[in-house]
Amino acid sequence: MREEKLGYYPGCSAEGTSKEFDGTLREVFFRLGILLEEIPDWNCCGASPGHVLSEEVGAALSYLNLLKAKRAGLEEILTPCPSCYANLLKASHFYTTDPDLAKRWGEAYGPIEGDPPKVYHLLDYLIERVGKDKVVSYLKKPLEGLKVVPYYGCLNRFPYVEMDDKENPVFMDEVLSWLGAEVISWSYKNNCCGAGLSVPRSDITRELASRLLNAARAYGADLISVVCPLCQFNLDSQQRYAGTKIPVLYLTQLMGLAIGVRTENLGLSMPFVEPRSLLKEKGFL
Incomplete structure (x- = not known):
């Protein structure tokens, strides 16, 4: 029910x-x-x-x-x-x-x-309305040993958005910790990825995304967690220029993995940088 x-x-x-x-x-x-x-x-x-x-x-x-x-x-x-x-x-x-x-x-x-x-x-719905206890009660496969950097992009800095901390957001960090992941604190979590400039000024997006991707690698991240379609696309699609191969997954994909959603329903074939090899190596698939 x-x-x-x-x-x-x-x-x-x-x-x-x-x-x-x-x-x-x-x-x-x-x-x-x-x-x-x-x-x-x-x-x-x-x-x-x-x-x-x-x-x-x-x-x-x-x-x-x-x-x-x-x-x-x-x-x-x-x-x-x-x-x-x-x-x-x-x-x-x-x-x-x-x-x-x-x-x-x-x-x-x-x-x-x-x-x-x-x-x-x-x-904010997960933090304010769902809560840690409920999410943890549904865990079937905690993401222990998975090193994740949360990437917020410009979400908390948009006009009219009064959610979390604008300079150091932590909501996604908290949810990832509920899932059992090793959350890496980094100073790039709300730097811009280039947003809509990916079409008119791809050179700017390439530079900004490459900076973020190389920072994630330097911090030792296995993957990047996002909650924005444009951020996911920019970070995922610019890896060839950055010289990186770091999977960029939505928070909901990681939540699905942790609570036992069937693998074929997780959309793991969608990203340019495939995450399956990493997740198999870590024992999650």
Whole structure:
């Protein structure tokens, strides 16, 4: 029997480049007894380009998702993507603090009855709502002996995001420690990976990602844990230029591994740098 119902906003990347993030998040939450209910007919959050055209139009796209969630009876929403998370928070902030904007949106799209749904990212939901005891109770294969560096990227520095510590975030460190991994403390955990510059200025992304990858190697990491589709792509795809071969996996893939999700459902064939050899050597596969 499922214990909780939680609204779920996958975001566009979940249907393409980060299918393994979406798939393992759904698997893990199912096993934890949390029913994810996808927002009906959800649309793009505006991503990075939306606010360039118009900040109000970009935020309105996320407002539509909040409205659809509310109409579906979803009072809380979880999203795995940091950009989606920040955009949903921004729309909620605009709607609740700008009466003129709220009136325009209400007239154009329909008003939200009551307060907008509360928005969570994966990390703060795990820390604030799930907790250590519950996660540990589901462990079947603790990640003992696996040296992991947590990489947050720009998540905690996005506008409207008030989660964890902006300069030294620790939420992912904590969850990894619950899984039994050896969490390596490093000073690069929230340095930028290049983000959306991977297309218009690949040279900048290559330099920033290479710096991070070589730092992870210097710290003795077996792999890098991430919670952002763009961070995963940039770090994973730039390894040839960095001269490294460090697997970059989503936190949910590691959670799935630790709580016994079947190997074929972990999405381990998706990364450019394959993690199977390492995980077999460590005795996890």
